[in-house]
Amino acid sequence: MIQTIHVLWLSTILFVIGTAGVLVRRNAIVMLMSVELMLNAVNLALIGFARQFRDVTGQVYVIFIMTVAAAEVAIGLALFVAVFRHKRTLDTQKIDLLRW
Amino acid sequence: MSLVIFIMFGCVAVGCALAMVFARNPVYGAIALIVCLAALAGEYLLLDAPLLAAFQILVYAGAIMVLYLFVIMLLNVRREEGCRWCTDWRTYLGFALAGLIGISFLFKASNVAHPAPPAGFHVYDVTGVAYTMFTDPTLLFVIEALGVLLLMSVVGAIYLGRRFSAEEESLLKRGEPEASKGKGAPDDVPCGEAAP
Numbered sequence A: 001m002i003q004t005i006h007v008l009w010l011s012t013i014l015f016v017i018g019t020a021g022v023l024v025r026r027n028a029i030v031m032l033m034s035v036e037l038m039l040n041a042v043n044l045a046l047i048g049f050a051r052q053f054r055d056v057t058g059q060v061y062v063i064f065i066m067t068v069a070a071a072e073v074a075i076g077l078a079l080f081v082a083v084f085r086h087k088r089t090l091d092t093q094k095i096d097l098l099r100w
Numbered sequence B: 001m002s003l004v005i006f007i008m009f010g011c012v013a014v015g016c017a018l019a020m021v022f023a024r025n026p027v028y029g030a031i032a033l034i035v036c037l038a039a040l041a042g043e044y045l046l047l048d049a050p051l052l053a054a055f056q057i058l059v060y061a062g063a064i065m066v067l068y069l070f071v072i073m074l075l076n077v078r079r080e081e082g083c084r085w086c087t088d089w090r091t092y093l094g095f096a097l098a099g100l101i102g103i104s105f106l107f108k109a110s111n112v113a114h115p116a117p118p119a120g121f122h123v124y125d126v127t128g129v130a131y132t133m134f135t136d137p138t139l140l141f142v143i144e145a146l147g148v149l150l151l152m153s154v155v156g157a158i159y160l161g162r163r164f165s166a167e168e169e170s171l172l173k174r175g176e177p178e179a180s181k182g183k184g185a186p187d188d189v190p191c192g193e194a195a196p
Helices: A004-024 A028-052 A057-087 B002-022 B026-046 B050-075 B089-111 B126-135 B137-161 B166-173
Strands: none
Touching: A004 A028, A004 B002, A004 B089, A028 A057, A028 B002, A028 B026, A028 B050, A057 B050, A057 B126, A057 B137, B002 B026, B026 B050, B126 B137
8 A cells, every 4th residue: 555655755766867857967858857857756646636526626736747848858958059059069057158 | 676677767767867967978868868768668657647657658759869969969969078067076066066955855745654556557548637627717828828838849949040231241240359350251152951
């Protein structure tokens, strides 16, 4: 029998891995993939709570999050293609035009 | 029994997530993330959400990750130059911050008493999900907002993906170091070629 706390443990582990990926990696595409992982960790927690409370609203919100993730990926990858066209790199250490 | 399958899927998901973060080649990272998302779809099946499991496979592992792989291969970022991350204090600070977030989450989650979920499976099919989605007025408003968001993202992606005019090129070139200035404009050829 899966308890809600098991779902939360797994969700936390995945969220932490995603956070570490965003903070530590320097490839912009890998950072965006880590954000996807964090979104999925949140989805898992939402589904776990939807199961615990027998309320389907959590699952509806997961569908919304998937939609937002799709929009985010479309914009993010278009930005990266545009950046790569000018900078010839996706290393975030080298894309520092806006840095003070 | 279901807990055993849950832990097995969870081990696959966590292992593939770690492989994604530590992979040197972004293509391998993307493939590891696809396996991770598929394992999460299995978790959704165990947690009474078969519709979302199907969406996870179709939308995430299918559409979104294929888009990632396409862009990785289009830009040909095979290997990162130098180190994946350099072992300086910022890297350690990043790991420490992530660990701190995780510890606080676990602390909070363990402190709240979670009542046991009702026994047995209670599967929500398309009807149940769609009924809630289209009858709750708040959620209906969210759906409208998401439609606008998707439209805006499509327009933005097309705008960003177009070929820049010479005027914009010169504006963008202004901030770059001297080395890349004298080469003329070699930059606008490769990525835009495939576009009609």
